[in-house]
Amino acid sequence: MDTLNSGDTAWMLISTGLVVLMIPGLALFYGGMVRVKSVLNMMMMSFGALAIVFVLWIAFGFSMVFGESVGGRGLIGDIGQFIFLKGLDNPSALIGTIPAAVFIAFQGIFAAITVALISGSIADRAKFGAWMVFAGIWATFVYFPVAHWVFAFDDFVAKTGGWIANDLGALDFAGGTAVHINAGAAGLALAFILGKRVGFGKVPMRPHSLPLVMLGAALLWFGWFGFNAGSAIASNGTAGLALLNTIGATTAAVLAWLLVEKLRDGHATSLGAASGVVAGLVAITPACAFVGASGALLIGAIAGALCALSVGLKFMLGYDDSLDVVAVHLVGGIVGTIMIGFVGVDVGIFNGGGTEQLVKQIVGAAAVLVYSFVATLIIGKIVDLTIGFRITENQELTGIDIAIHAEPAYELTDNSQGSIYEFSRGE
Amino acid sequence: MKLITAIIKPFKLEEVKNALQSAGVTGMTVSEASGFGRQGGHTEVYRGAEYTVDLIPKVRLEVLVSDNDAESIVDVIVKVASTGSIGDGKVWTSPVDQVIRVRTGELGAEAI
Numbered sequence: 001m002d003t004l005n006s007g008d009t010a011w012m013l014i015s016t017g018l019v020v021l022m023i024p025g026l027a028l029f030y031g032g033m034v035r036v037k038s039v040l041n042m043m044m045m046s047f048g049a050l051a052i053v054f055v056l057w058i059a060f061g062f063s064m065v066f067g068e069s070v071g072g073r074g075l076i077g078d079i080g081q082f083i084f085l086k087g088l089d090n091p092s093a094l095i096g097t098i099p100a101a102v103f104i105a106f107q108g109i110f111a112a113i114t115v116a117l118i119s120g121s122i123a124d125r126a127k128f129g130a131w132m133v134f135a136g137i138w139a140t141f142v143y144f145p146v147a148h149w150v151f152a153f154d155d156f157v158a159k160t161g162g163w164i165a166n167d168l169g170a171l172d173f174a175g176g177t178a179v180h181i182n183a184g185a186a187g188l189a190l191a192f193i194l195g196k197r198v199g200f201g202k203v204p205m206r207p208h209s210l211p212l213v214m215l216g217a218a219l220l221w222f223g224w225f226g227f228n229a230g231s232a233i234a235s236n237g238t239a240g241l242a243l244l245n246t247i248g249a250t251t252a253a254v255l256a257w258l259l260v261e262k263l264r265d266g267h268a269t270s271l272g273a274a275s276g277v278v279a280g281l282v283a284i285t286p287a288c289a290f291v292g293a294s295g296a297l298l299i300g301a302i303a304g305a306l307c308a309l310s311v312g313l314k315f316m317l318g319y320d321d322s323l324d325v326v327a328v329h330l331v332g333g334i335v336g337t338i339m340i341g342f343v344g345v346d347v348g349i350f351n352g353g354g355t356e357q358l359v360k361q362i363v364g365a366a367a368v369l370v371y372s373f374v375a376t377l378i379i380g381k382i383v384d385l386t387i388g389f390r391i392t393e394n395q396e397l398t399g400i401d402i403a404i405h406a407e408p409a410y411e412l413t414d415n416s417q418g419s420i421y422e423f424s425r426g427e
Numbered sequence: 428m429k430l431i432t433a434i435i436k437p438f439k440l441e442e443v444k445n446a447l448q449s450a451g452v453t454g455m456t457v458s459e460a461s462g463f464g465r466q467g468g469h470t471e472v473y474r475g476a477e478y479t480v481d482l483i484p485k486v487r488l489e490v491l492v493s494d495n496d497a498e499s500i501v502d503v504i505v506k507v508a509s510t511g512s513i514g515d516g517k518v519w520t521s522p523v524d525q526v527i528r529v530r531t532g533e534l535g536a537e538a539i
Contacts, residue, residue: 327474
């Protein structure tokens with residue numbers, strides 16, 4: 001029987017807080033990249049995803065991910081085993097060496113951030129209610145099963161866990177497949193379902209505030225220490241290595257992204273630096289505890305360059321992945337996952353391993369990519385056909401903040417304060 | 428009475444303002460403006476997508492003067508705002524029927 005380790009518990013309490021910080025970090029990162037008229041909606045999609053997904057996580061999500069694998073097939077956890085966290089929501093229940101409550105909260109934010117990441121591909125044009133419905137359905141039918149495949153190890157919470165983690169043996173430390181490939185493939189599918197923004201490719205859609213983008217990237221980076229080093233579920237050397245690599249890969253990715261920009265466009269931009277930060281963080285996520293420092297630098301550099309080169313794809317292929325969820329999360333997630341097969345300590349081709357691990361990595365990445373893309377197409381189409389996913393063209397031209405949320409992001413003078421015609425709707 | 432309107436480069440505002448104060452001007456209105464003329468715009472690049480930005484930031488300066496002062500004040504603005512390079516802006520005058528100081532109700536030249 002495991003006993004509680006207070007060092008592990010302290011670190012995981014902090015890590016959970018750090019991971020929560022990634023939600024406002026992402027909201028700022030995405031919010032700064034859209035135009036003035038849709039900042040609030042962009043940020044609301046992140047906050048909304050956290051709210052709906054975490055409630056579902058408590059209700060049945062945790063059980064679907066970490067419950068006993070149904071029929072021992074490794075596809076989905078038993079929804080009834082921990083429904084509403086039955087037996088776990090008390091101070092004495094343990095998972096590993098930490099309180100069950102802390103492990104549950106930590107993993108729950110992973111689910112929320114994965115859903116929030118998708119919102120970048122549908123900026124400026126999704127009904128907020130439809131997004132919330134989609135977020136709940138997608139978490140239930142895509143994230144919870146995939147997280148079970150990847151994160152549920154045998155004999156940790158339940159006796160039998162997911163197929164990618166146990167049967168296939170693909171390595172994914174903190175979610176290159178379950179989080180980033182998953183969100184990236186879903187973002188691509190959703191960009192197809194919603195279609196392009198009015199005027200895409202014709203009217204300028206420049207980021208309205210690059211300082212917000214950089215602040216968001218910085219908060220994401222800070223929060224990512226919880227995401228990656230926290231995925232050790234312990235306060236130990238593995239967490240330390242993950243933390244070091246989370247800095248190394250990210251800095252290498254910034255250099256690579258800026259170099260591509262300088263050579264291709266003539267200018268190294270702040271948006272490029274912020275994007276490089278996120279690309280590096282994404283790519284090192286699956287690999288952070290499985291590679292050495294030089295492996296991390298290589299992963300970061302490749303991800304930074306490849307992601308920077310991928311942002312032009314949407315213009316060539318004609319889909320409006322507004323904030324480049326595909327170029328950053330799908331491409332970055334694939335780079336990190338596959339590169340474990342090359343630079344992974346003991347298992348990578350460059351480190352004396354054969355091709356065996358590389359094949360496992362490719363199978364794991366492909367399985368998540370295909371499942372997520374197809375399932376998202378189906379879910380997105382159903383939401384679109386039933387309640388409608390897009391706002392009207394007029395609402396889009398007016399701006400989604402005013403049209404859907406009835407508030408503008410910025411009020412820089414008192415001249416447009418308007419007049420109060422009703423003080424309270426409650427009386 | 429005349430209204431002098433000047434569109435100038437933003438970094439010239441302080442110099443022009445001081446010169447006008449020295450020339451006896453007692454009031455002016457300044458607003459941020461943007462526009463284009465012969466100077467044209469510039470390009471910006473975001474994640475590989477290139478945008479041409481046509482509208483360049485300028486400062487719009489408005490001064491009310493008596494008919495007699497108009498020419499010399501315009502001269503001051505043109506002289507001080509000039510850098511010799513493209514994009515220095517424009518100055519024009521227009522006739523004004525009436526001016527009223529809101530606080531006192533003074534009219535015409537008294538209100539300037």
